[in-house]
Amino acid sequence: MSLQTAETPAVVLSPGRRTVVLLVILLAFFVDLLDTTIVNIAIPSIRRSMGASYSQVQWIVAGYQLAFALLLITGGRLGDIFGYRTIFLIGMAGFTIASALCGLSQTTSMLVASRLLQGGTAALMVPQILSTIQVMYTREERANVSAFYGALAGIAAVSGPIVGALLITGNVWGLGWRAIFLVNIPVGVFATVAAFFLMPKVKSPHPLRLDLPGVALALVAMLFLLYPLIQGRDLDWPNWTFWTMAASIPVFLIFAFDQARKGRRNASPLVEPSLFRTRSFVAGLVVNASMYGIIAGFFLMFTVFLQIGLGYGVLKAGLSGIPFSIGVALTAGLAGPYFVPRLGRRALTVGALVMAAGIALLAAAAWYYGGDLTPWHMIPSLFLSGAGLGMIVAPIVVFILSEVPVEHAGSGSGIVNAVGQVGGAVGVAVIGVIFFGLLASGADRASGSVREALAADLQAADIGEPILGFVVSGFQTCFRDRSKAKDPSEVPASCQSPAGFTMPPAVAAAIETHGQTANQRNFTAAFVRTLGYEVAALLLIFLLIFLLPRHPRQQAMPLH
Numbered sequence: 001m002s003l004q005t006a007e008t009p010a011v012v013l014s015p016g017r018r019t020v021v022l023l024v025i026l027l028a029f030f031v032d033l034l035d036t037t038i039v040n041i042a043i044p045s046i047r048r049s050m051g052a053s054y055s056q057v058q059w060i061v062a063g064y065q066l067a068f069a070l071l072l073i074t075g076g077r078l079g080d081i082f083g084y085r086t087i088f089l090i091g092m093a094g095f096t097i098a099s100a101l102c103g104l105s106q107t108t109s110m111l112v113a114s115r116l117l118q119g120g121t122a123a124l125m126v127p128q129i130l131s132t133i134q135v136m137y138t139r140e141e142r143a144n145v146s147a148f149y150g151a152l153a154g155i156a157a158v159s160g161p162i163v164g165a166l167l168i169t170g171n172v173w174g175l176g177w178r179a180i181f182l183v184n185i186p187v188g189v190f191a192t193v194a195a196f197f198l199m200p201k202v203k204s205p206h207p208l209r210l211d212l213p214g215v216a217l218a219l220v221a222m223l224f225l226l227y228p229l230i231q232g233r234d235l236d237w238p239n240w241t242f243w244t245m246a247a248s249i250p251v252f253l254i255f256a257f258d259q260a261r262k263g264r265r266n267a268s269p270l271v272e273p274s275l276f277r278t279r280s281f282v283a284g285l286v287v288n289a290s291m292y293g294i295i296a297g298f299f300l301m302f303t304v305f306l307q308i309g310l311g312y313g314v315l316k317a318g319l320s321g322i323p324f325s326i327g328v329a330l331t332a333g334l335a336g337p338y339f340v341p342r343l344g345r346r347a348l349t350v351g352a353l354v355m356a357a358g359i360a361l362l363a364a365a366a367w368y369y370g371g372d373l374t375p376w377h378m379i380p381s382l383f384l385s386g387a388g389l390g391m392i393v394a395p396i397v398v399f400i401l402s403e404v405p406v407e408h409a410g411s412g413s414g415i416v417n418a419v420g421q422v423g424g425a426v427g428v429a430v431i432g433v434i435f436f437g438l439l440a441s442g443a444d445r446a447s448g449s450v451r452e453a454l455a456a457d458l459q460a461a462d463i464g465e466p467i468l469g470f471v472v473s474g475f476q477t478c479f480r481d482r483s484k485a486k487d488p489s490e491v492p493a494s495c496q497s498p499a500g501f502t503m504p505p506a507v508a509a510a511i512e513t514h515g516q517t518a519n520q521r522n523f524t525a526a527f528v529r530t531l532g533y534e535v536a537a538l539l540l541i542f543l544l545i546f547l548l549p550r551h552p553r554q555q556a557m558p559l560h
Helices: 015-037 038-051 056-081 082-106 107-123 127-136 139-168 175-181 184-200 214-229 241-262 273-277 279-309 316-318 322-342 346-372 377-394 398-400 406-441 443-449 451-462 465-484 506-548
Strands: none
Touching: 015 056, 015 082, 015 107, 015 127, 015 184, 015 398, 038 056, 038 107, 038 316, 056 082, 056 107, 056 127, 056 214, 056 377, 056 406, 082 107, 082 175, 082 184, 082 506, 107 127, 107 322, 127 139, 127 377, 127 398, 127 465, 139 175, 139 316, 214 241, 214 346, 214 406, 241 273, 241 406, 273 279, 273 406, 279 322, 279 346, 279 377, 279 406, 279 506, 316 465, 322 346, 322 377, 346 377, 346 506, 398 406, 406 443, 406 465, 406 506, 443 451, 443 465, 443 506, 451 465, 451 506, 465 506
C-alpha cells in the first residue's frame, strides 16, 4: 500500500505549472458560479427582447441549476474513471459552446435548451476542480488553496448581478443581454487550451466502472426533489409538487441501499458509501448545503427588494452588493492560512456569528430607513455579512474532504457540489415562499397605512365622496392583487382602468405616490421579517459546526 504523506502530493508538478493550473481551474469555477446568478439581472432585458413568458424566464434561470445538480455526482465519477483532465476538457469545451448558443439564441426555446446544455456541461467540469486540487496539493497546502476556492465562491455569488449590470447597461458592442453569455467564449477558449497543455493526466488509481443504474436512480431522486421546488411557486404549489418531493425520499433510500450493496461487493458504486461513515464529511455537507441555501435565498430576496421594493435601477442594484464581495474576499483569503491553523473549527463558528450579526444589522437598517434606504446605509451590514460568509465557505471544503481518500476524490467532490446545489435550490424555494408569502399577507396592512393620506389627497383634488370611496377601495384591491401576483411585472385586471375612462392627473399622481409608499412599506416589512428567519438559520448552523472535528485531520491518505 502506498501512501500520500502530508509532504508529498499524489502528482508532483513544478511550482509554476501547478500555480497556473490552479488559476485555470479556479477561473472555470468562477465562470460557472457567475452563470448561476448573472441571468437574474438580465431578466427584464430578455423578456423585452424575446417576448418570453414569465414561466419561460423561470426556466432560463432554473434550467441551468437543474441540469447542473442532476449531473454533478455523475460528473465526479466520470473524472475518477476517465481522468480529471479529460472530463474537465470535455466539460469546459461544452460549456463554451453552450454559452455561444445562449448568446446567439433567436427563440426562447433555444435559449432554454442552451441553458440546460450549459448546466450539464458545467456539471462535468466542476467536480474535476476539487479533484485536481486534491491530487496536486498536500493536506496542509489545501488549507491555503481552499481560501481561494472559498473566496471565489462568495465573490461569484454577488458578482453575477454586478457584472451583468455593467455588461447590460454598457451595451457592449450593441449586444445587450447577450453579452453576459458571449463573454464566456474567450474565457472558455483560454481555459480549455491552457488545461490541455498544462493540466496533469490523473485519474483514480483503482479501475472503476460507471454505475449506470446508480446514475438513473440519482437522476430520478434529484429530479423528483428539484423540479417541483423550481416550478412550485409558478404553478401555485399544486398537490403533485408535494407528492413528488415526498416520493424523492424513498428513491433516495433505494439509491442509498443500492450504493451500500455495491460498496460491500466492491462493484464500483457511483457514490462511495464509506464516505458517509466519516463524521467530518457528513457534518460538513450539512453545513455547506445550509450555507448555500441561506446565501442563494438571501440574494434572490435582496435583488427583488432593491429593484421592485425600493425601485433601484439595474446598475444601482448590482453595485449595491460590492461591500459583500469585499468582505468575502478579505476573510476568505485569511481563513485558510491564518484562521483555521490557529482557531480550527472556531473560525467557522465565529463566521456564522459574524454573518448573523451582519444580516441582523441589515434588517435594522432596512427597518429604520424604510423606503429611504440607500446603498451607503447598507455598507456596514453587507461587509459584515460577507466577512462572516468568507470565514465559512473558504475552510469548509478542507473539513469536508480532509479524510476523503484520493481514489474517491471525484466522487467526494461531486457530492459536495451536488449537495450544495440542492441546498441552494431548497433555500431559494423556502426563502421565496416565506418572502413572497409575507408580501401577500402584508398587502392589506401596507395599503391600509396610506389609506387616510390617499383619501386626503383625493379630497384636495375635489373628488366627491362616492367616487372617493370607490377609488380608495379599488386602490387597495389593486395593491393586494399586485402583491400576490407571481409575475410582478404584469398588471392585474383590478389595476386596469375601464375602457374609455381617463383618470384625472391629480388622482393618478396621488395613487402613484401612495402606491409607491405602500409598496416600499410592504417590501420592507417582508424583507426584515425574512431576514429574521435567516438569522435564526445561521444560529442553527453555528450549532451544527460543533459536529465538525476541532481541526482538519492531517493523517496520511491511502492511494491504493
